[in-house]
Amino acid sequence: MVVPTTRTDVTKFGSAMGRTASTVSFAVPEVTAGGVDGELPEGEEEEILLVDPSRTRLFSVSKDRPIARIPTRADMKTLTHMARRPAVDIEFHDLTYAVNTTAGQRTILKGINGFFRSGHLTAIMGPSGAGKSSLMNILAGYVRSDIKGQIQTNGYPRNMQLFKKLSSYIMQEDLLQPRLTVVESLRYAARLKIGRELSNEDQYKAVDEVLDLLGVSVCRNTYVEKLSGGQRKRLSVALELVNNPPVIFLDEPTTGLDIVAIKQCVALLVDLAKQGRTVVCTIHQPSSSLFHMFDQVYMLAKGSCIYNGTPRQLVPFLAQVGHVCKPTHNPADYIFEVLDNGVDTILELTREIQNGKIILCDDINVMENDKPNTKRLSRNEALEFEKLSKLDKTHSEYSSSFNTQFSILLSRKMKQTFRNTIGLWISFFHHVFSAFLLGSIYYGIGLDGSRPFENFKFCISVIVFFVYTHVMGPVLTLPSEVKLLRREYFNHWYSLRSYVLASAIHTIPSMLLFGSLFLVIVYFMSAQPIEWIRFGQFMAIGLFTGYISEGLGVLIGSSVKNSTGAVLTPAVLAPLLALAVYGMGYGLAIEPLMESLMAISFLRYSLVGISTSLYGNGRANMDCSTEDLYCHYRSPELLLRDLGMSGQSIGYQFVGLAVFGLLFRVSAYYVIRLRMMNKPLRKIPLYFKKFLRW
Numbered sequence: 001m002v003v004p005t006t007r008t009d010v011t012k013f014g015s016a017m018g019r020t021a022s023t024v025s026f027a028v029p030e031v032t033a034g035g036v037d038g039e040l041p042e043g044e045e046e047e048i049l050l051v052d053p054s055r056t057r058l059f060s061v062s063k064d065r066p067i068a069r070i071p072t073r074a075d076m077k078t079l080t081h082m083a084r085r086p087a088v089d090i091e092f093h094d095l096t097y098a099v100n101t102t103a104g105q106r107t108i109l110k111g112i113n114g115f116f117r118s119g120h121l122t123a124i125m126g127p128s129g130a131g132k133s134s135l136m137n138i139l140a141g142y143v144r145s146d147i148k149g150q151i152q153t154n155g156y157p158r159n160m161q162l163f164k165k166l167s168s169y170i171m172q173e174d175l176l177q178p179r180l181t182v183v184e185s186l187r188y189a190a191r192l193k194i195g196r197e198l199s200n201e202d203q204y205k206a207v208d209e210v211l212d213l214l215g216v217s218v219c220r221n222t223y224v225e226k227l228s229g230g231q232r233k234r235l236s237v238a239l240e241l242v243n244n245p246p247v248i249f250l251d252e253p254t255t256g257l258d259i260v261a262i263k264q265c266v267a268l269l270v271d272l273a274k275q276g277r278t279v280v281c282t283i284h285q286p287s288s289s290l291f292h293m294f295d296q297v298y299m300l301a302k303g304s305c306i307y308n309g310t311p312r313q314l315v316p317f318l319a320q321v322g323h324v325c326k327p328t329h330n331p332a333d334y335i336f337e338v339l340d341n342g343v344d345t346i347l348e349l350t351r352e353i354q355n356g357k358i359i360l361c362d363d364i365n366v367m368e369n370d371k372p373n374t375k376r377l378s379r380n381e382a383l384e385f386e387k388l389s390k391l392d393k394t395h396s397e398y399s400s401s402f403n404t405q406f407s408i409l410l411s412r413k414m415k416q417t418f419r420n421t422i423g424l425w426i427s428f429f430h431h432v433f434s435a436f437l438l439g440s441i442y443y444g445i446g447l448d449g450s451r452p453f454e455n456f457k458f459c460i461s462v463i464v465f466f467v468y469t470h471v472m473g474p475v476l477t478l479p480s481e482v483k484l485l486r487r488e489y490f491n492h493w494y495s496l497r498s499y500v501l502a503s504a505i506h507t508i509p510s511m512l513l514f515g516s517l518f519l520v521i522v523y524f525m526s527a528q529p530i531e532w533i534r535f536g537q538f539m540a541i542g543l544f545t546g547y548i549s550e551g552l553g554v555l556i557g558s559s560v561k562n563s564t565g566a567v568l569t570p571a572v573l574a575p576l577l578a579l580a581v582y583g584m585g586y587g588l589a590i591e592p593l594m595e596s597l598m599a600i601s602f603l604r605y606s607l608v609g610i611s612t613s614l615y616g617n618g619r620a621n622m623d624c625s626t627e628d629l630y631c632h633y634r635s636p637e638l639l640l641r642d643l644g645m646s647g648q649s650i651g652y653q654f655v656g657l658a659v660f661g662l663l664f665r666v667s668a669y670y671v672i673r674l675r676m677m678n679k680p681l682r683k684i685p686l687y688f689k690k691f692l693r694w
């Protein structure tokens, strides 16, 4: 092995980067490596070319080597029906990311530099904890605080609003809508993400093209829950591809896939990049053949860049600093072994690659001439694009209007709800069985003046039924839904308001259907008065209670994970129920303090409402079935008085319930909004102020 003479030269080169172009020569040691062609003879002199001293850091260690062509599918299809997008290059300078931990401040990324260009597939690699996900999150805009340094797109400071529209982040977990078919999922995504940019017909054509391109046409009518791991990953990519984003970030796209699916997945990313997109993914140790499929590899260790360049240049680079990779060795594995040598090695590699300022390429001409198909965005075009996107306030943020988002989301949710046939059957049996059970327990007591307290227990049972039936569903399902929401919301599919509103409405039809069935059965079995107004009020209070309880479930489910929610929900409901029934027998003697406490239990309004619907509104004295001389509570007025409910209007109970319903839903909206951010606590005062202004 030839002792490299490069270190000082590279340092010189690095210091020359600031102002003037220069040409630096150094000897490249003889190296051979598995899977790499065209090694140089020992001691051969190579020229390092500095292309643009002020910004660009391309240089070649081995410019005479055959050009490493990225394998692409010969029959690769082009996306002719998609919206046109500009190509976007991303660069970052002196990027530092430091977070506060209990042990003090921790620097996760240490002044790294890089340049990820359009038309290239870049892999961010490194050992566990190196900072790959942190870098990806920062570049994608997922993390935006605690960052120092510059991030630029096409040479200009990144405009986050514009960048969000031009980029997609595909997270590691394939979060998909299980009860939609592949083509339905894509069509919903297209309608939300493309909006008015393309006609419906063109949107559907774009969807068909994406299906073809990603090789998922065969399963276009398969339900998502039935897809294989590889197909799910392809669908995840397809969903983000429908609006043709020029920048795609993927976090660990190969995790959980078998070797064949991994290759197909990376080949797909290569294809996407070759069409002019900037594709950046994080990846754990890839195989040698996989490693060489990437156009650029960006390696991190302990928050610093230790390599930046083409896969082919990794072996010569390592050899340059005295680490020779055997031909039989996978270079991607070898560098991990090198890192095992300790911190000094990391520092040395970081110095050599100038913390990412240098990009090692096979041939500068390849880098320069291998332009992507799409048009690069000039400064003027960028400004024009920005201006256009700001013309209409609604359209500046999302591709489709609020109403469109709402109707699409509602239709998507309803479709899934009504396809959940097992869930619907369970719900049906639960309502019918509980209704007959309750009806049997309180059979025929409604008109009996000697059993009003039993009838009051019946009212409590109806309220408890509606509370527990509707509160637990969102508590258990929302935490996983929030994850899916995070992906779609972050990728700018729709606004949070349209999502929350659609979620708040989609359960109403099934709730009305099953709830009414339950109420009709119990009302008539328990022989309540056959008066349509009373019946209507009874139904309305019961159904409204169910809806408000669901709102409480949404608030709890959006705030905590489901294991916590399962414990927290009964803990919240128990005191509310105790406050609701307080006053039974006390009549007019309820203390003012207790009265105000009772007012904060929404169940109190339900209970007063349902009792008033049966006994209020000037109901005549009831008949008594017993032979008692004195049947005290045959007078409904007396009964309501002793329950502490006299003089209460049913309208007031509806207003009380509506206030709580609104409070739960609006609070849930803000909690979800805070969860979508990475620094929620800091934003609480801001949101409180906004809420007060609303």
Ligand SMILES: Nc1ncnc2c1ncn2[C@@H]1O[C@H](COP(=O)(O)OP(=O)(O)OP(=O)(O)O)[C@@H](O)[C@H]1O
Residues within 6 Å of the ligand: 099, 100, 101, 106, 108, 126, 127, 128, 129, 130, 131, 132, 133, 134, 135
């Ligand atoms: N917000 C944070 N607060 C505290 N530490 C953090 C935070 N974000 C990341 N870290 C730490 O920074 C280091 C880098 O994290 P990151 O997730 O970026 O690494 P990674 O290279 O993606 O690792 P892996 O391959 O295991 O996913 C880890 O040690 C992680 O614990």
